[in-house]
Amino acid sequence: xxxxxxxxxxxxxxGLFLALPLVVVAGVSFNEKQDLTFPPIGFxxxxxxxxxxxxxxxxxxxxxxxxxxxxxxxxxxxxxxLAWFLWRRIAPWANVFQLLGVAPFILPPVITALGMLTFWxxxxxxxxxxxxAISHGIFFVTLPLVTLSLGFASIDRSLVEAAATMGxxxxxxxxxxxxPLILPYLVSGYAFAFVLSLNEYIVAYxxxxxxxxxxxxxxxxxxxxxxxxxxAAVSIFFVALAALVFGLIARFGDIRKLLGAMASEG
Amino acid sequence: MRREPPTSVADYGPLVxxxxxxxxFFVVPFSTMIAVSFFQRDPAGFYxxxxxxxxxxxxxxxxxxxxxxxxxxxxxxxxxxxxxIAFPFTYLLTRQSRMVQTVWLVALLSVLSLxxxxxxxxxxxxxxxxxxxxxxxVWLGLMDEPVALLPSFGAVLTGMVYQALPYTVLVLYPALVxxxxxxxxxARTLGSSPIRAFFNVVVPALRNTLVATIIMVFVFALGSYxxxxxxxRPQHWTLSVLITDQAIYQSNMPFAAAMAAFLVLISLALxxxxxxxxxxxxxx
Numbered sequence: 107x108x109x110x111x112x113x114x115x116x117x118x119x120x121g122l123f124l125a126l127p128l129v130v131v132a133g134v135s136f137n138e139k140q141d142l143t144f145p146p147i148g149f150x151x152x153x154x155x156x157x158x159x160x161x162x163x164x165x166x167x168x169x170x171x172x173x174x175x176x177x178x179x180x181x182x183x184x185x186x187x188l189a190w191f192l193w194r195r196i197a198p199w200a201n202v203f204q205l206l207g208v209a210p211f212i213l214p215p216v217i218t219a220l221g222m223l224t225f226w227x228x229x230x231x232x233x234x235x236x237x238x239a240i241s242h243g244i245f246f247v248t249l250p251l252v253t254l255s256l257g258f259a260s261i262d263r264s265l266v267e268a269a270a271t272m273g274x275x276x277x278x279x280x281x282x283x284x285x286p287l288i289l290p291y292l293v294s295g296y297a298f299a300f301v302l303s304l305n306e307y308i309v310a311y312x313x314x315x316x317x318x319x320x321x322x323x324x325x326x327x328x329x330x331x332x333x334x335x336x337x338a339a340v341s342i343f344f345v346a347l348a349a350l351v352f353g354l355i356a357r358f359g360d361i362r363k364l365l366g367a368m369a370s371e372g
Numbered sequence: 373m374r375r376e377p378p379t380s381v382a383d384y385g386p387l388v389x390x391x392x393x394x395x396x397f398f399v400v401p402f403s404t405m406i407a408v409s410f411f412q413r414d415p416a417g418f419y420x421x422x423x424x425x426x427x428x429x430x431x432x433x434x435x436x437x438x439x440x441x442x443x444x445x446x447x448x449x450x451x452x453x454x455x456x457i458a459f460p461f462t463y464l465l466t467r468q469s470r471m472v473q474t475v476w477l478v479a480l481l482s483v484l485s486l487x488x489x490x491x492x493x494x495x496x497x498x499x500x501x502x503x504x505x506x507x508x509x510v511w512l513g514l515m516d517e518p519v520a521l522l523p524s525f526g527a528v529l530t531g532m533v534y535q536a537l538p539y540t541v542l543v544l545y546p547a548l549v550x551x552x553x554x555x556x557x558x559a560r561t562l563g564s565s566p567i568r569a570f571f572n573v574v575v576p577a578l579r580n581t582l583v584a585t586i587i588m589v590f591v592f593a594l595g596s597y598x599x600x601x602x603x604x605r606p607q608h609w610t611l612s613v614l615i616t617d618q619a620i621y622q623s624n625m626p627f628a629a630a631m632a633a634f635l636v637l638i639s640l641a642l643x644x645x646x647x648x649x650x651x652x653x654x655x656x
Contacts, residue, residue: 109566113464120461120537124483126505127494127534134503180393188390196377200387206394213639214595216612217405218398220619220632224408225401227625244397305487308597308616315620322487329493329602338497341490348482356474365477366546 128345135338153339163336166324170304173238173320178250178299180243185250185295190280193258204251211248218245219312226313233317241313242303249302250295253364257291258284294355294364301348409629419625427630436631443610446600447593450532451586457533458540459582463574465541466548477545484538492602495531496522499603527603532596540589547581584646591639611635 138148157163188203210218222241226232261284269283285292307322315323321344325337355361378384412422430436465476497503499521506518521527551574559569575582597612609617611631619628 116461116464120457121479123534124479124537127491127498130498130503130505131490131494134497184390184393187386191384191386191390194375194386195383196375203387203391203394206398207390210398212591212643214591214612214635216595216597216615217632217636217639218401220615220628221398221401221405223619224404224625224629225397228404240397244393247394301485305485305490307487307489312616312619322489325487325493326489326598329489333493333497337493341493344490345482345486348485349478352478352481352485356478361474361477361481362470362549365481365542366549 128342131338132342135335135342137335140335153335154343156336157340157343160336162319163324163340166319166321169235169318170320170322173235173242173310174300174303176236176239177242177246177303178296180240181247181299182250182292182296184243184247185254186292189251189254189258190284192255193261194276204255207247207251210245215245215306215308219309222309223312233314235314235318238310238314238318238320241309242306243299245306245309246299246302249298250292253291253295253298254288256364257288260291261287290359294359297351297355301351304347305344405629406633408626409633411626411629413624413626427626428634430627430630431634439609439611439614442608443594443612446529446532446608446610447590449529450536450593451589453529453533454536454540454589455544455582455586458537458544459575459585460570462541462544462548463551463570466545466551477542480538480541483534484542486535488535488596488598489602491531491535492599495527495534495599496602499527522603523605523608525604525608528600528608531599531603532593535596535599536589536593539592540585543585543588544581547578551577580649584649587642587646587649591642594635594639 133146135153136149136151137146137153138150157167185207188207191197192200192204218241222237223232226234226237226241231237265287266279266283269279274282305322307326310320311323311326314320319327321340325340328334328337352361355364408419409427410423410425411419412424412426414420431440465473468476498505501518501520504518504521506515506521509515510518555573555577556569559573560566564572594610595612596610597616600608600610600613612635615628615631615635618624618631
């Protein structure tokens with residue numbers, strides 16, 4: 107079949123385009139000496155060890171993970187009650203908050219970054235590590251908001267009705283019926299925000315760039331003084347982590363459904 | 373359970389925390405930024421309170437005009453390239469088995485979530501002289517010796533297409549998944565080749581989706597701030613780079629804020645346009 111062949115060729119070309127830079131970076135990360143050559147000369151995993159062994163890279167890794175863990179938690183903490191309210195109540199004006207939650211994600215990120223910079227500079231907290239966590243939490247609130255709205259929409263309302271008829275109040279309802287049902291959406295919302303926060307540069311840079319180095323900031327700063335294979339190792343580490351997280355979401359949830367509805371929401 | 377309008381103050385309870393957070397940490401910073409765009413620059417600190425239109429007046433300079441023009445042309449090119457590649461790809465993808473779709477979606481999401489720093493680093497390696505793709509060409513006998521392909525406009529464009537391509541596929545995916553295939557089957561039964569059926573049936577049916585996607589990708593590309601710096605020369609800098617540069621390195625927050633406000637206006641106008649286009653599609 108000519109059609110099948112052409113289709114395969116097209117898929118292969120797109121796949122190659124997406125994979126090529128990563129393949130080269132992976133190759134570079136296995137170089138034995140501190141040269142940036144491809145194909146690699148020798149084979150060594152020592153640059154991966156560097157991420158954890160070198161004090162500066164380790165500090166950046168810890169800063170990044172701490173930031174992503176807390177930012178994703180803030181994003182979920184903001185999104186969950188909002189999504190719950192929007193599902194539970196008829197209050198058209200409350201959609202304003204939904205719009206506010208989606209806005210930072212649709213506008214070019216430099217705008218949110220500059221807004222946060224002026225805000226923290228004006229309020230006098232500029233440079234504190236927690237300001238980055240809040241900034242990221244707000245910046246990525248869109249993701250859990252969208253997954254949770256989707257989760258709530260998938261709940262069969264008669265289930266909740268049954269519980270309510272039996273005398274459950276809102277708190278009991280939430281704990282025993284609603285939360286278990288939307289848990290997969292909650293987890294994927296958290297995971298999306300976590301991975302994106304880990305990779306985010308500009309907002310982190312403008313809020314805490316001069317006091318804390320997250321991994322993307324560290325890579326960019328190191329880039330100015332020339333290349334090292336450690337940067338390549340960190341990049342591959344990040345790609346693998348993202349693939350792992352999204353792979354898990356796909357394994358335990360329906361990623362097609364999640365994405366099919368995501369863009370229609372946004 | 374039926375949705376009910378809130379009756380007591382307590383019913384508004386769940387809204388308190390998200391509302392406060394979004395207002396304090398998004399609406400207030402955003403308004404502060406707009407306010408600062410009217411302030412006076414203070415070379416020693418951040419700014420001094422004032423009301424001046426000078427920052428907006430600087431838009432009239434030739435330099436700003438060139439940066440703005442370049443950003444717009446670059447983003448349009450990125451959007452067109454991405455949609456041209458992604459549309460047939462996404463269409464074919466939605467015709468594959470669930471398993472194949474899932475694997476591709478995971479891969480696309482992984483690339484999409486990549487930091488701009490990492491994308492810039494990866495492409496600068498691929499375009500470098502020592503580890504780059506030209507070594508492959510030399511090995512194949514196509515070139516005499518490896519060369520560096522950056523900094524150049526082509527490198528910036530390639531990097532940005534790479535960054536925006538997964539986004540484009542994920543924006544197109546829902547529309548193409550829901551595409552009614554009966555028309556396509558009719559065209560095929562009547563003897564159209566798959567490629568002709570694609571161009572005569574699928575493309576016209578999704579014309580508005582295509583326009584909306586081009587605009588979405590355009591706005592996405594406007595936000596790129598590191599790739600032009602890593603892969604290009606200073607004349608390839610975009611508005612986003614200029615904003616960062618003014619805010620951080622020239623410590624001219626008011627001018628940066630004015631440019632950001634301008635960028636917001638462009639983006640909002642375009643996003644509004646996509647909503648309008650989308651509504652027309654739903655109505656027809």
